[in-house]
Amino acid sequence: MDKKAFLDKLERNPLPVVVDFWAPWCGPCKMVKPILEKLAKEYAGRVDFWQINADQNPGLLHELGISGIPTLIIYRDGKERSRSVGAKPASALKALFETLASGGDPAPVGISAGERIIRFGAGIVLAGWGWASDINIILLALGGLVMFSAIYDRCPIWRALTSQFKKLTDQN
Known part of the structure; x- marks a missing residue:
C-alpha cells in the first residue's frame, strides 16, 4: 500500500x-x-x-x-x-x-522514567566530556540537547511553541 x-x-x-x-x-x-x-x-x-x-x-x-x-x-x-x-x-x-x-484525542505518550534517567545521564556525560576537553562547544551543545530530550515534554515553553507551530501547519 x-x-x-x-x-x-x-x-x-x-x-x-x-x-x-x-x-x-x-x-x-x-x-x-x-x-x-x-x-x-x-x-x-x-x-x-x-x-x-x-x-x-x-x-x-x-x-x-x-x-x-x-x-x-x-x-x-x-x-x-x-x-x-x-x-x-x-x-x-x-x-x-x-x-x-469517547471522542477525545489521546495525550502524547510520555517517556518512561528509566528512559529519562538514561537520556539525562548520557547528556551529563557528553556535556562533562565537552567541558573536560577544553570546553568543546559541540559536545556541550550535544549534551544539552540530549538532556533536554529527557524533559522536553514537561517544559511549558516547549509545549506552547509546538502547539503554536502545529496550529500554523494545520492551517496551511
Missing part, C-alpha cells in the same frame, strides 16, 4: 483509527498484539484497528517516517493525532482506546 492509498482510506473512515505497524519477528510486537486485538474487539464500531506488516509495506513505513516498531499511530478525520513507538502496558493501551471511543 502506498501513502496516498493509505491516507485516502483514512479520510473515508468516520471512526478514529489506531494503526499498528508491526513485524512477525518483532518481540515487543508479539507482546502487544493480543492486547491490541482484544481491545479492537471490545471497541469495535467505535474505534477501528488496523495492522500493517512492516516487512510487507516498507515503502509506506518510509513515507510515514517510521523507523522503529511497534509503532502505533492514531488518526482522526484522516489526520495523525498521536504516535508512539515501543510496547506499551495494557492499561495505557486500554486508556488510549477509551479516550478515542
